Amino acid sequence: MSSTETRDSFDQVVSANRVALLSYFQRRLANPADAAEAFGELLLTAWRSHRRMPADEIAARMWLYGVARNVLRNTRRTLARRSAAVQQFKEQLTAAPAPTNDPLHEDMRDAIAALPVEDAELVRLIYWDGLASHEAAQVLGINPSTARSRLTKARAAIRATIESNAESVGQRDA
Numbered sequence: 001m002s003s004t005e006t007r008d009s010f011d012q013v014v015s016a017n018r019v020a021l022l023s024y025f026q027r028r029l030a031n032p033a034d035a036a037e038a039f040g041e042l043l044l045t046a047w048r049s050h051r052r053m054p055a056d057e058i059a060a061r062m063w064l065y066g067v068a069r070n071v072l073r074n075t076r077r078t079l080a081r082r083s084a085a086v087q088q089f090k091e092q093l094t095a096a097p098a099p100t101n102d103p104l105h106e107d108m109r110d111a112i113a114a115l116p117v118e119d120a121e122l123v124r125l126i127y128w129d130g131l132a133s134h135e136a137a138q139v140l141g142i143n144p145s146t147a148r149s150r151l152t153k154a155r156a157a158i159r160a161t162i163e164s165n166a167e168s169v170g171q172r173d174a
Contacts, residue, residue, distance in 0.1 A: 010050040013060040014043065024068055029075065038075045042068050111161035119154040122147060 014021075021042060025035035046053070046067045054060050112120050118140060125136035137147035 006051060006053075009055065009060070010047070010053060013053065013057065013064065014046065016057075017061055017064055021064060021068055024065070025072065025075075028072055029079075034075065034079065038071055041075070042071045045071055107162050107165050108158070110165075111158040114161055115154055115157060118142075119150050119157075122150055123154050123158070126151065 022035070022039045025038045025042075026032065029035040029038060042064075046064060049067070053063050112123050115123065122136055122140060125131045125139055126133060131139065133147050133151060134144040137144040140147065142150075
């Protein structure tokens with residue numbers, strides 16, 4: 001059988017079984033998007049090994065179902081790993097302390113948000129994420145000395161904003 005005939009035969013078998021194979025995944029996977037993704041993976045996997053597909057139409061159909069079964073097993077393993085990772089992430093979030101709503105924290109967040117985007121990210125990387133200034137500079141793609149000078153200016157701007165807010169609160173309270 002020539003490669004063109006093999007390709008045509010593959011196309012015929014897949015076309016004839018397309019609806020049944022998609023239904024196979026839809027019945028076995030709860031999420032329709034996961035079923036559609038598994039069906040796409042089936043088509044890709046079957047195409048990659050289409051030269052091993054039997055010439056007989058019934059045997060070719062059973063071969064496609066065998067490939068579908070393997071794809072389903074791989075999909076279920078992937079979903080289980082994803083579910084385990086999500087569960088672990090949820091547990092970490094519930095163990096983390098809740099953010100406080102104290103006015104000083106709110107003023108600090110507002111002051112950081114008022115900075116230019118790059119400077120605000122630099123401050124967050126250093127003070128919230130615990131990176132050293134040279135590490136934050138690498139993340140941002142800037143020179144470490146530039147990061148240090150931006151950080152100095154950002155600290156001064158934050159300090160000025162917080163002091164200004166404190167003065168305006170003091171004047172309102174007086």
